Amino acid sequence: MTSTRLAELQRAIRESIEAGTLRGALCWEQGSNAFRSRPLVIRTVADASAAIFSPACSPSLVRFLIEDNRYPMSPEEDRRPLGIVLRGCDDRGVIELIKEHQKRREELMIFGVDCRGTVDWTKVRKLLRKGMLSSDDLDHGTLAWKEDDIVLFTADGKERVLDRKSVLLDKCLICEGHTPRIFDVMIGEEDKNRKGMPVIDDIESLERKSTEERWEFWQSEFSRCIRCYACRNICTYCSCEECAIDPRTQAISDKSLARDKANRPQWIGQDSMLPSNTFYLLTRAYHGAGRCTTCEECDRTCPMGLSLRLLNRKVRKDVKRLFEYEAGRSTDDGPLYGESREEDPGDFIW
Amino acid sequence: MAQENEAYEPKIIAFLCNWCSYAGADLAGTSRTQYPPNIRVIRVMCSARVEPLFVLKALLEGADGVLLSGCHIGDCHYLKGNFAARRRYAVFVELMKYVGIDPERFQMSWVSASEGAKFGKVVADFVERVARLGPRKRLELSESLEKLIEGGGT
Numbered sequence: 001m002t003s004t005r006l007a008e009l010q011r012a013i014r015e016s017i018e019a020g021t022l023r024g025a026l027c028w029e030q031g032s033n034a035f036r037s038r039p040l041v042i043r044t045v046a047d048a049s050a051a052i053f054s055p056a057c058s059p060s061l062v063r064f065l066i067e068d069n070r071y072p073m074s075p076e077e078d079r080r081p082l083g084i085v086l087r088g089c090d091d092r093g094v095i096e097l098i099k100e101h102q103k104r105r106e107e108l109m110i111f112g113v114d115c116r117g118t119v120d121w122t123k124v125r126k127l128l129r130k131g132m133l134s135s136d137d138l139d140h141g142t143l144a145w146k147e148d149d150i151v152l153f154t155a156d157g158k159e160r161v162l163d164r165k166s167v168l169l170d171k172c173l174i175c176e177g178h179t180p181r182i183f184d185v186m187i188g189e190e191d192k193n194r195k196g197m198p199v200i201d202d203i204e205s206l207e208r209k210s211t212e213e214r215w216e217f218w219q220s221e222f223s224r225c226i227r228c229y230a231c232r233n234i235c236t237y238c239s240c241e242e243c244a245i246d247p248r249t250q251a252i253s254d255k256s257l258a259r260d261k262a263n264r265p266q267w268i269g270q271d272s273m274l275p276s277n278t279f280y281l282l283t284r285a286y287h288g289a290g291r292c293t294t295c296e297e298c299d300r301t302c303p304m305g306l307s308l309r310l311l312n313r314k315v316r317k318d319v320k321r322l323f324e325y326e327a328g329r330s331t332d333d334g335p336l337y338g339e340s341r342e343e344d345p346g347d348f349i350w
Numbered sequence: 351m352a353q354e355n356e357a358y359e360p361k362i363i364a365f366l367c368n369w370c371s372y373a374g375a376d377l378a379g380t381s382r383t384q385y386p387p388n389i390r391v392i393r394v395m396c397s398a399r400v401e402p403l404f405v406l407k408a409l410l411e412g413a414d415g416v417l418l419s420g421c422h423i424g425d426c427h428y429l430k431g432n433f434a435a436r437r438r439y440a441v442f443v444e445l446m447k448y449v450g451i452d453p454e455r456f457q458m459s460w461v462s463a464s465e466g467a468k469f470g471k472v473v474a475d476f477v478e479r480v481a482r483l484g485p486r487k488r489l490e491l492s493e494s495l496e497k498l499i500e501g502g503g504t
Contacts, residue, residue: 207448215450244403267407275489279406282449286402289441311445318444323437340433345440346423350459350472 003144005114006053009085009187012111014048016083022109023074025083026061027051033138034152035124039064041073042083053085055143055150058118058169060297061085062093062236065103070241081107087115088191089171091180092293092328093236099331100291102239105182112183114191116145117164117172122305124167170309171296203313218278224304225277227270231298231308232284237291237327245280285311290319290336293328360414360480364389364473365400369427370462371419377466385470386477389417396420397458398431402442405456410489415455415480419472422460432460454483 009027016022029040029050037056041064042048061084067073068082086094094110097103127133140155150162165173177194179186206214229246232238243249247266268279285292285308292312299309319325322345325336366372372393378385390413394400397420405416418439426432439458446453457479459472 203448211447211450211452213450214448218449267403275410278449278451278489279410282406282445283403286442286445289438311449314448315441315445318441322440322444337434337437340430340437342423344433344436346436348440348443348458349436350457350475 005188006051009053009111009113010048010051012185012187013042013051013083014045016109017042017048018045021080022083023078023080025085025109025111026064027085028053028057028059028061031056034141034143035119035138036121043074051085053113055117055119055145055168057087057115058120058300060087060090060093060234060236060295062090062097062295063234063297065094065097065108066236066239069102069239081109083109083111085111085113086180086183087113087118088175088177088179088194089115089295091182093295094180094182095328095331096236096291096293097239099333099335100237100239105331110180110183110185112180112186112190114178114188116148116178117150117168117175119143119150119167120169120300127166169296169300171294203310203317206310207314219274221306222277222281223274225272225281225306226304227272227277227280228303230301230303234297234301235284235288236293236295236297237288238284245283281306281308281311285315288312288327289315290323290325291327292316358481358484360388360477360485361412362389362415362417362473362477362480363408363413364391364417364419365394365397365404366391366461367397367399367420367427367432368393368395370421370425370460371397371469373463374419374461374465374469377463378469379466381466383466383470385473388477388480389473396426396428396431397435398428398438400435402438405442406489409451409455409486414483414486415457415476417473417476418456418458419461419469420458422462425462451489452483452486454479455486 013025013027017025025042027040027042028037030052031037035056037052037059039059039061040050042051065084073082094108098105124133136155137152142153144151144153150164150167152160152162154160178191181194206217232243232246241249242251245268247268247270250264250266252261252264252266268276292315294309294312294316296309298312299307302308316327319336323336325333366375375391397418400418408416420432420435421427423432423436443453443456446456457476461469461472
């Protein structure tokens with residue numbers, strides 16, 4: 001089933017490139033092993049045959065639209081649309097980018113695909129350590145979907161169904177819909193039973209704890225942060241070139257004018273001590289209010305395994321509760337802080 | 351120890367909006383309203399100018415509490431500024447609570463230019479609350495340095 005879908009996807013991309021309607025297309029290619037993939041920019045017809053679409057395709061491609069604004073993937077005078085392959089959970093990110101005028105809808109050609117869950121590399125590594133997967137599986141196996149099952153075709157030609165819970169990303173276990181809401185071309189069937197936004201309930205147990213316990217928890221999380229900025233670099237709402245919480249991106253040096261130094265304070269040092277990390281992670285979480293689509297790419301890319309999704313889910317939950325606003329719902333919504341109402345909550349103010 | 355507590359005077363940063371609260375503080379002064387001298391006033395053009403970044407930075411750099419004051423809803427000099435501030439801090443206060451860095455150390459208030467007495471009361475109440483909490487610990491750089499030295503580095 002999946003191999004015909006992949007052929008269909010490759011053909012659709014190849015045809016658009018051949019017809020000259022696209023300046024390129026974003027897809028995935030096989031990574032260092034069967035469970036990993038990396039983003040691929042398809043520019044020529046020949047490139048399209050390297051494209052894959054399998055449970056190994058866990059990275060979101062949406063961030064590369066921001067990268068395309070900064071470092072265009074084709075000469076700037078080329079105004080043709082850019083193709084992008086979207087799964088069901090990626091459409092919120094694209095909707096946010098359209099809302100924030102990072103991309104216009106007509107600048108994009110969206111290939112919708114039917115995704116049934118992608119693997120979490122951390123979980124795969126655990127299985128490897130326990131011996132439930134072998135390095136042979138990684139090097140010579142292939143992953144595919146069979147309806148909702150994740151199937152590993154091993155080197156000796158056997159088929160093995162993997163347990164969804166022990167290999168898939170947590171966000172895939174609460175998937176709200178297999179195909180995106182916005183698309184130009186749909187590869188396969190459109191998912192008619194989309195459930196709306198994903199359910200967020202795993203923060204409630206943390207919310208119920210006492211202030212002390214919560215600080216204990218977050219202290220242990222924040223102090224592990226090494227401030228590599230991977231979470232920011234993969235993020236679909238962190239599109240600022242000059243980041244307020246990253247001194248390295250600020251155009252201020254010893255030789256800058258006093259005026260510039262005064263007008264652009266350095267908010268935070270480069271150390272990775274607890275206070276600075278708290279400052280960094282809280283500010284980033286807060287900047288996602290009404291913008292974070294909880295795609296959980298930060299959580300996936302964090303090399304220290306911080307539970308960043310618990311922060312983002314909290315902000316998302318509060319924004320929904322307080323203002324009935326959700327990021328990535330529709331391109332017709334205004335920005336969260338751009339609209340305000342008389343009856344907004346204000347009981348915390350004296 | 352008890353003596354130390356008695357001598358403890360909290361440091362509080364107060365961001366006051368130019369059009370209402372700063373004038374309100376001025377009125378409190380000219381009308382000789384008594385209030386504790388623990389606040390350090392920073393005048394800003396609007397309460398919406400104060401990003402949560404400012405609040406965190408103040409706490410990080412040694413303030414024990416942060417007070418943010420602006421015009422009453424509907425009285426904003428820039429029409430919608432305090433609406434935006436109210437939305438922002440509704441989210442931010444919840445986030446502070448969730449993470450567990452004393453949301454008690456942050457207070458927002460609406461004080462108009464004619465409310466000198468209210469300004470005095472807001473400051474007195476807030477200073478009393480922060481004094482009860484004691485010096486802030488949770489964003490102390492020196493503390494985590496000490497921890498790092500004790501632990502022999504990480």
